[in-house]
Amino acid sequence: MFDIRLLGSPGFFRNGEPVRLLKKSLAILAFLSMEQARTHERVSLSDLFWTDLPKARADNSLSLALHSLRKALDIPDNPSLIFATRTHVAINQDRRLRIDVQGLVRPPASSPCSDQAP
DSSP: OEEEEOSSSOEEEETTEEEOOOHHHHHHHHHHHHTTTSOEEHHHHHHHHOTTSOHHHHHHHHHHHHHHHHHHHOOTTSOOSEEEOSSEEEEOTTSOEEETTHHHHSOOTTSGGGGSOO
């Protein structure tokens, strides 16, 4: 089980144990986690996270960050948490990932607000 904490000091946990990640890698993971239902173009992510770099360096930095995430998060004989192709990146929907802010983003099904259109 993976948990990502975005309230307070951000952090990532595997089975309750903290996983050390670089700040930029954690930021990418947080962004992808909040947008789990969709895939993201690599070019959009590199533009978002490396606005000050030329395109080629930004693309390379994204590749390195994704590699470091896979290295830190992947468990042998299990599907990767990060799904990436040459053009797109997403959170693997087959992996369980809990996010502390999800309850704040969407009201629970039993909430009176859940019957109202957004």
